[in-house]
Amino acid sequence: MGELLVLVAIGVGTYLMRAAFLATAGARPPAAVGRLLRHVGPAVLAAIALPALVAPQGRVALDATVPALLAAAVAGVAWKFTRSLPLALFGGLVVAWATTWLLT
Known part of the structure; x- marks a missing residue:
């Protein structure tokens, strides 16, 4: 019974969040919130990319972290x-391969 209540609460919460965006579709956020929203995208990308660079195999190890x-x-x-961008990606890939080869 407890699991059912949790699922219902999650469903209602999800619906309310989506309905809030639809109900306020034309509204502009306050100036302070608008300034902060510009930083959400880069922060999310950093939160996704940084663990992959620091611990590419789920752990911090010299042979995996340094090449990344x-x-x-x-x-x-x-x-x-x-x-x-293609030149930057190719250059990074070559360095990753070379340092991986040198460290193994």
Whole structure:
């Protein structure tokens, strides 16, 4: 019975969150909230990407972490100077392969 109540509460909560967005579709958020909302996307991307860079196999280990961090750094620098995403990705991939090969 308790599980059913939890499922109903989750369903009602989900419906209310979606209904709130539909009911306030034309409304603008307050200025302070609007300023903060610009940072939500980059924060979410960082929260997704950082664990993959620091602990690519679920744990922090020299043989897995160093190639990922070096590849990310090289890709970031390459993109900053060339503004070419394919070149940055290829450069990061080459560095990841090379450091993985050197460390194994």
